[in-house]
Structures are given as C-alpha cells and as structure tokens.
Amino acid sequence: MATFNVDNLNALSDLHPKPDTTFAYGTAGFRMKANLLDSVIFRAGIVATLRSKKLDGKVIGCMITASHNAAPDNGVKLVDPMGEMLEGSWEAHATTMSNCETNEQLAAYIHTMVSTLNIDLTKPARVVFGRDTRPSGDALVAALKDGFKVLDAESTDMGIITTPQLHYAVRCLNTQGTPEAYGEPTVEGYYKKLADAFKVLVEGKPRSSSTLILDCANGVGAPKFQEMLPFLGDSLAVKIVNDDIVDDTKLNLNSGADYVKTQQRGPLGLKMNSQDRYASFDGDADRLVYYYADEDGTFKLLDGDKIAGLAAMFIIELVKAAGIDNVSVGVVQTAYANGASTQYLRSNLNVPVSCVPTGVKHLHHEAMKYDVGVYFEANGHGTVVFSPSALKTIYTAEESSPAQAVAIRLLRALSEVINQTVGDAFSDLLLVEAILTQRQWTPKIWDQAYTDLPNRLVKVVVQDRSIFKTVDAERKLVEPVGLQDAIDAIVLKFRGGRSFVRPSGTEDVVRVYAEAATRSETDELAYRIAGLVFNFNSNGSGPRPREFL
Numbered sequence: 425m426a427t428f429n430v431d432n433l434n435a436l437s438d439l440h441p442k443p444d445t446t447f448a449y450g451t452a453g454f455r456m457k458a459n460l461l462d463s464v465i466f467r468a469g470i471v472a473t474l475r476s477k478k479l480d481g482k483v484i485g486c487m488i489t490a491s492h493n494a495a496p497d498n499g500v501k502l503v504d505p506m507g508e509m510l511e512g513s514w515e516a517h518a519t520t521m522s523n524c525e526t527n528e529q530l531a532a533y534i535h536t537m538v539s540t541l542n543i544d545l546t547k548p549a550r551v552v553f554g555r556d557t558r559p560s561g562d563a564l565v566a567a568l569k570d571g572f573k574v575l576d577a578e579s580t581d582m583g584i585i586t587t588p589q590l591h592y593a594v595r596c597l598n599t600q601g602t603p604e605a606y607g608e609p610t611v612e613g614y615y616k617k618l619a620d621a622f623k624v625l626v627e628g629k630p631r632s633s634s635t636l637i638l639d640c641a642n643g644v645g646a647p648k649f650q651e652m653l654p655f656l657g658d659s660l661a662v663k664i665v666n667d668d669i670v671d672d673t674k675l676n677l678n679s680g681a682d683y684v685k686t687q688q689r690g691p692l693g694l695k696m697n698s699q700d701r702y703a704s705f706d707g708d709a710d711r712l713v714y715y716y717a718d719e720d721g722t723f724k725l726l727d728g729d730k731i732a733g734l735a736a737m738f739i740i741e742l743v744k745a746a747g748i749d750n751v752s753v754g755v756v757q758t759a760y761a762n763g764a765s766t767q768y769l770r771s772n773l774n775v776p777v778s779c780v781p782t783g784v785k786h787l788h789h790e791a792m793k794y795d796v797g798v799y800f801e802a803n804g805h806g807t808v809v810f811s812p813s814a815l816k817t818i819y820t821a822e823e824s825s826p827a828q829a830v831a832i833r834l835l836r837a838l839s840e841v842i843n844q845t846v847g848d849a850f851s852d853l854l855l856v857e858a859i860l861t862q863r864q865w866t867p868k869i870w871d872q873a874y875t876d877l878p879n880r881l882v883k884v885v886v887q888d889r890s891i892f893k894t895v896d897a898e899r900k901l902v903e904p905v906g907l908q909d910a911i912d913a914i915v916l917k918f919r920g921g922r923s924f925v926r927p928s929g930t931e932d933v934v935r936v937y938a939e940a941a942t943r944s945e946t947d948e949l950a951y952r953i954a955g956l957v958f959n960f961n962s963n964g965s966g967p968r969p970r971e972f973l
C-alpha cells in the first residue's frame with residue numbers, strides 16, 4: 425500500500441490547529457462561526473483529495489459558503505462528481521477527521537480511510553473550489569489549499585461564484601467528452617447554456633409588461649446575476665436590489681429568501697406595488713422565492729412549494745402534449761411542505777409525492793427514482809432531475825403534429841435551463857419566468873393553484889440541539905423522551921393543527937413548524953410548541969420565544 429509523507433502532514437496541520445470544539449457535517453456541510461473553521465476547512469481539503477483518489481481522479485468540488493447565514497458564519501460543502509452533494513458515508517468520514525485532536529490521530533485516520541476504503545494513493549486527485557462574498561473566505565481558501573497539499577491534489581480556483589455554479593462546473597468537468605457532457609465548465613458556459621435555453625422557452629411569446637424586482641440578499645447572486653444579464657439580452661427585464669457585497673453586515677440581513685420566507689414579508693425597505701413581481705435569492709444563490717402585493721397591498725408569498733407545483737403542472741402537461749406519457753413525473757417534499765400544496769399535487773395534478781428529511785441531498789436522491797423528479801423544499805431550495813432514459817425519450821421523440829413538435833422542443837429546452845445538479849436560484853428563476861411567459865400568467869394567476877394553510881416557523885435557541893432526535897422524515901421526535909407526547913396533546917386542541925420540531929443542521933437552533941386553520945390559531949400553536957421546547961428539561965438558553973411569555 426502506498427503511503428504518504430507524515431512530516432508534510434504534520435507541518436501543514438500545525439498551521440491549522442483544531443480548536444476545542446466538536447464539529448459535525450450538517451444539513452449542507454460544516455457551518456459555524458468562521459473563526460472556528462480553519463482546521464475544518466484544511467481537513468475538508470484532505471477529505472476531498474481522498475474522495476477524488478477513491479473515484480479514480482474524478483473532480484470533487486469544495487464550496488466555501490454559509491449560504492443563508494449571516495457573515496460571521498462560514499462553512500464548506502463538498503460536491504460529488506455528478507454535481508450532487510457528498511455521499512452520506514463520506515460525511516461521517518469528514519466529521520471524524522474534523523474531530524481528530526492531534527496530528528497523530530489525523531494521520532492514523534487518513535491511514536484507516538486509505539486501508540478500509542481501499543484508496544490507491546498513487547491515483548491522481550483533482551478538485552475545484554469556489555467561495556461566496558464573505559470576507560472570511562480568503563483565509564479559509566488558504567486553509568483549503570494547504571489541505572490539498574497533504575496528498576498532492578491538483579486544484580482549480582473558480583474564485584467568487586454561486587454555489588450552484590460550482591456544482592455545475594464539477595459535473596461539466598467530469599462529463600467532458602462523454603455522451604453525458606453537461607456543458608462548458610466555466611461561468612460563461614453556464615450563463616450561455618441557461619440563457620440559450622431560456623430564449624427557446626420564451627420565443628414568440630410577448631414579454632411581461634411588469635418588471636421583475638430581484639432581491640439578491642446582498643450576496644454573490646448580485647454580481648453574478650448582473651454578469652448573466654447580457655447573455656439574456658432583451659429576453660428578460662430584471663431590476664436587481666440588495667446588491668451591496670462590500671458591507672458584509674448586510675449579507676442576508678432583512679432581505680433574501682430565508683428572511684422573506686420566515687418573516688412572510690418583503691425585504692425591509694422594499695416598497696412593493698401590485699404591478700410588479702418580486703423574487704429573492706439567498707446568500708449563495710441556491711434558494712429562490714417569489715412574491716407579489718395584492719391590489720389591497722397584502723403580501724403574497726410564492727415559495728418553494730408553489731414553484732414545485734408550477735413546474736410539475738407545466739412538465740406534466742408538456743409530457744402529455746409531447747405524446748410521451750410513459751415518462752413518469754414525481755414530486756419530492758419535506759415535512760415543511762404546506763399541507764395544501766401536497767393536497768394540490770396529489771389531488772389536482774395526480775402526481776405521486778414523497779416526503780423525506782430536510783436537506784437537498786435527501787430530496788435529490790429520492791427525485792432520482794422518477795423519470796422526471798421535481799423536488800423543492802418550502803424554503804425555495806430545489807430543482808428538477810431528468811433520468812438518462814427520460815432524456816433519451818425526450819431527445820428521440822418524433823413529432824406527428826405541430827403541437828407535439830412544440831411540446832418536444834420546450835421539454836428539451838427545459839432540461840437545459842434547469843440546473844440538474846442542485847437547487848439553483850438563477851436556473852429556477854428562469855424556469856418560473858419561462859412558464860409564466862408561456863402561459864402569459866401573472867404571479868396572482870400562478871398563486872390561484874391553491875391557497876396555503878397559514879403556517880409559522882419559529883427558531884428556539886437551546887443549550888444542546890443534539891439531544892433532539894427525529895424519525896418519520898423528521899415529523900416525530902423520539903428524544904427527548906416525552907416531548908412528542910406533549911406536542912401531540914397541544915396540536916390536538918387546534919383545528920387543522922400540524923406541528924413538528926427538529927434540530928437545524930445549519931444553525932445552532934431547534935426549528936418549530938406549525939400549521940392550523942387560521943393565522944391566529946397557527947401563531948398560537950407555533951409559540952406554544954416553541955415555549956414547550958424552550959422549557960423542556962430547562963434546555964432553553966437563548967431568549968424565551970417572546971410571544972409565549
């Protein structure tokens with residue numbers, strides 16, 4: 425068995441000492457205060473290298489971002505060869521490696537991985553990496569590069585990019601020159617692929633007379649979407665707001681997809697009118713939500729569930745019109761999906777719906793079981809995946825009427841405009857705009873598919889969120905023992921009540937979700953459950969949920 429230079433490891437590892445903290449690869453990688461991450465990112469560089477060697481030199485991606493979190497946080501997400509999230513069993517290796525206390529333990533764990541996973545260290549390793557706009561990114565990139573030096577990985581720096589652009593590039597690099605070639609592995613290649621497909625989708629249709637106001641959460645989406653606009657030409661009119669990437673305190677602050685979804689209101693300071701339509705990205709542009717103001721000024725949210733419904737409706741109709749009904753369409757959601765959306769998908773669209781735990785990795789995996797799998801989290805994170813056989817059917821279908829020819833052309837363009845590697849706010853925005861343009865729909869017409877049940881999401885800060893254990897796609901708590909019974913007893917008192925509690929994998933909080941028949945009952949249910957969680961075993965350590973005092 426080939427070995428590696430332990431002196432080199434020790435010298436590099438000494439530059440990145442582990443703090444007295446326990447790390448865990450969470451919902452979307454490691455994520456916490458940036459000043460704790462140096463050793464974690466260094467070691468993530470080693471994990472990415474080993475993963476590439478294990479996969480015969482396939483390119484692995486490393487994205488330095490904390491997405492929807494505020495700027496003092498940062499993190500790293502590792503990307504597998506087809507652009508999907510890192511395989512689950514390797515998350516555990518990343519966690520173990522990040523928690524090795526000494527250089528000796530680190531070297532021993534690398535040896536263990538090499539021998540148990542049968543990794544040939546003489547194989548090449550190739551990695552590509554990028555980062556968002558956070559000021560801590562530069563120093564963390566330096567740590568990552570030191571990680572690559574341990575086992576001699578060849579690395580490519582894509583600079584400041586969105587998370588989905590990195591996922592796209594990974595897939596392009598690994599499929600270049602093969603029948604599955606995904607595109608040019610550059611940001612320009614990405615813009616061109618998406619913009620060309622979008623132009624096909626809206627060809628011959630009048631453009632909306634209203635403007636799309638795009639809130640970029642003061643994150644990387646702002647300069648990058650600006651960069652894409654010339655590729656779109658006059659096919660789409662967009663006004664970008666919240667584009668200050670210089671003052672990092674503004675990142676995701678009172679703006680962005682997470683704020684709009686959880687607060688159920690537009691970004692602070694944005695004056696909304698009923699003529700325009702609005703969309704928000706999150707800090708690394710992998711989430712998208714839409715919204716509009718009704719004539720009476722009421723804020724109306726079109727979240728990930730609404731986007732899934734729109735996309736599924738359009739795809740199902742195109743599949744029928746194209747005469748390729750043998751292509752199955754399915755939708756994947758999480759427990760956060762609004763009950764009304766699930767009902768709409770099952771009863772109106774007659775489409776199978778699966779429910780999986782939070783995290784794009786779980787949804788993506790499940791969506792791949794369908795020929796065409798539409799997956800979205802309510803928070804706006806999602807995409808559509810086409811199986812190789814569905815793509816073959818779509819690309820070899822022969823038209824027997826002009827209507828069929830149109831449907832086939834649109835399906836082909838849809839498979840190009842959609843970033844099939846991961847949820848992508850740019851690509852999802854073009855998907856939504858294409859469907860609205862095709863249908864000549866306003867957001868209000870889109871919204872009429874179904875009416876959301878009132879819902880509320882509350883964060884509770886506790887001393888140790890790791891004591892909260894869930895089952896049944898996170899809909900039930902098994903630990904702390906007794907808490908679920910107490911939740912059930914409260915839920916029973918509310919008409920149409922539904923609530924669940926789960927630990928976040930990206931923030932140091934426990935999340936409480938509630939739905940009920942009316943807004944006031946929903947709020948009361950949410951805050952009663954939040955108060956229960958806060959009080960349980962005296963675990964509450966942050967502010968007591970205010971409304972429950």
Ligand code: G16
Nearest residue numbers: 451452491492783784928929930931
């Ligand atoms: C990440 C994941 C999403 C998940 C979100 C919140 O999003 O990619 O799948 O829904 O975290 O997860 P949790 O509730 O566990 O904190 P992002 O946009 O922050 O990368």
